[in-house]
Amino acid sequence: MNLKGIHHVSALTAKAPENFKFYTEVMGLRLIKKTVNQDDTSVYHLFYGDEKGNPGTELTFFEIPMAGRNHDGNNSISAISLRVNNDDALHYWQGRLKDHGIETEGIKDRAGRSTLAFRDPEGQRMILVSDENNRGVVGGQPWSKSTTPKEHAIVGLGPVRLTVPAAEPTIGVLTELLGFRKKGSYSPELAGQPDIVVLETGEGGSGAEIHVEERNDLPQERLGRGGVHHVAFRVDNEEELRDWIEKVQTSRFPNSGFVDRFYFKSLYFREPNRILFELATDGPGFDTDEELEHLGESLALPPFLEPHREDIEAKLKPLQTKQ
Structure with a gap:
């Protein structure tokens, strides 16, 4: 068994319409699925991607109306990366984000790659990372109707950073249970802190990396809007997922067991620093219940929620989708 890379990252938003506007109009991503939180059908679960x-x-957001702001800290997924093709694209994004009133930290080297860090309007910690000279998991295909030029468009998820009070327990789960490999390390931005450890899985590269930052000087993060709920790793198919479930259960990690999310099948568990991991299958995919040309244009519901469509739609505010 071998995890193939990062599958998706799920974060929190307090305002789904504003979130939709930013990630489609400013970031140029496609809304690939407009659905609801299966655990609370009164709010959206939005999926963006290629x-x-x-x-x-896939970058996804659970809507939690009136959620307080995220209080950044420890035991957290502290940054999400989005891949672009090359260093030139970062210069384009530096100007584009400035034009939309978004401040950036400037282009910096992280783990041997050029990067551009910024926060979205709700404070979400984002890093654009250049794939120039990157080898490993291949990126996706930008949407033909994206608001950004194809040559500069976002092509997928990059490294995910975890911030924990003690790195070794998290690194142990990633390497010994999930099969990640230690790739190297790089210096943190704050002097006096341990190096950030880089781990990779599958074919490696920016689409298959986790960066583990040890910070024992921080309080525990209080999750809110602008925070990240969980990171999911790619499993090839359902048969392999069931093997992973057996392995996680044998290792005595409390876990969700098999979960059918309709667009993919999943397992959830928390590692020792309380960060939520998901293992998710590559299929069946988001065109299971919608034609590819019309992804995200209407509210999609899994079959077990379809009988409740009228009640669900009545509780949701429109996103004003114009695709």
């Missing part, structure tokens, strides 16, 4: 919503390109 042309087809390929695994490894």
